[in-house]
Amino acid sequence: MALIVCRDAAFAYEGKVVVEGLDFQVGSGDYLCIVGENGSGKTTLMKGLLGLMRPKSGAIEMGDGLKPTQIGYLPQQTSAQKDFPASVYEVVISGCLSSRGLRPFYSGRNHESASENMEKLGILPLKKKSFKELSGGQQQRVLLARALCATKKILLLDEPVSGLDPVVTTEFYQTVEALRRETGIAVIMISHDIRSGVEYASHILHLQNRQVFFGSAEDYKQTEIGRYFLQGGELQ
């Protein structure tokens, strides 16, 4: 079975439907890019995937032994984090939180996994550095390492390249792509950057308060809506 199967799901806030008709699935090694304008329901769907919101109708099912708390989530950074005193290592190991539950302290296994994931992303030398003193690209790598500590199967990236310069953006996409190829991890990415989405992702999910497209990135390029948005440039 696929990792995540969404069956005709709809989400609502206080009875008002925000997004509906969600019918898609994500399997191992898939790279799904969720696109759509602001307010089109991307964030709501993300909350649903993380188990923070229940669908009003329909269902989101997790297969392959996946739990919502085992999704490696990379949220958007908040302004408070910009001057937060934390070392890179402290940030990364906090990704092991869900596996540890209410037991106090992190286990030896947790420490190993934190080091492994930092190694994988080439940030092990930054271990003792202060998170706030890193460059934007390095910070995203640290948060990616934290996400990897929380999951073995699927990453959920929320606007991961906003605020990064073009060179670092490309680097970030390549890092994610390499991770996916080497480990077979599935990736779901919410992004405004539709062109890169089509370039790197295997599948596209386009939302406009309902699902207007789900399919392979190749097919998306051929559809009218896909062509329109690709030509129109940024989806703002």
Added chain:
Amino acid sequence: MTPLLEVLSDLPATISFMFSFTFMVRAIVVGLFVSLCAALLGVSLVLKRYAMIGTGLSNVGFAAMVIAGVIDVAPLAFSMPVVIATAFILLRMNESSKVKGDSAVALIATSGLAIGVIVMAMTTGITLHICNIMFGSIFAMTQADMYMSIALCAVVIIIFVLFYKQLFAVTYDESFAKATGTKVEVYKSMLAILTAVTVVLGMRMMGALLIASLTLFPALSAMRLCKRFLSVVVASAAIGIACFFVGMIFSFALDLPPGASVVGINLIVFAIFSCVSFVRQKL
């Protein structure tokens, strides 16, 4: 300057003289434990941008103390639930309500003050204590206060040790903590309740207007110099305790109000740490 020099020239004698008074021992015990709790909780409060909560709570505590005095009930038993309830309201307002964060706190703080003053004006006879409630008094501590502050401190330290990783995650990145299945609301409520208890316990000694600074200064000073969360927590606790103790010595020897004296020392430490941090950045 002469009395200051005298204090410094014979520090051991001053300290042992200070400890020869029972009320001073009580005041110091309560103060040390309250300062430690305030400094630990303060790290999360400052980083989560809840720094103003302490001010809001202490002003409501002020009103509750005055009312307790007028209707003649035990001040602690009356103000504790009131202040805890306020803490919950403040958290809720921070999240959802139409009156946002900082305005909500300012609203509640000034309302508390106003209600306290009105109640005080309507009754005669207790006006003498206003200075004590506002700026604190070392004579206010009882044996029960001493035990309560020890218990509170034990609870705060146990929570910090057992739930350290959750507190880090909730403070650092609420969305990520939520996604990993952490009950963020529970930890935030815990912070609010413990802050409320700390504020009420420390208020009569440090003063309603000054108690909030115990949650702010140590954490802010620690953040000037420390770059890891763990070291900020430890340094904040150490700074909180040290500043309280030094402040009390000056308060005792120079007959200064204890709250103001402790805050004064905290301010000096903050200024020094800021300078050091500034110089370090330039080097």
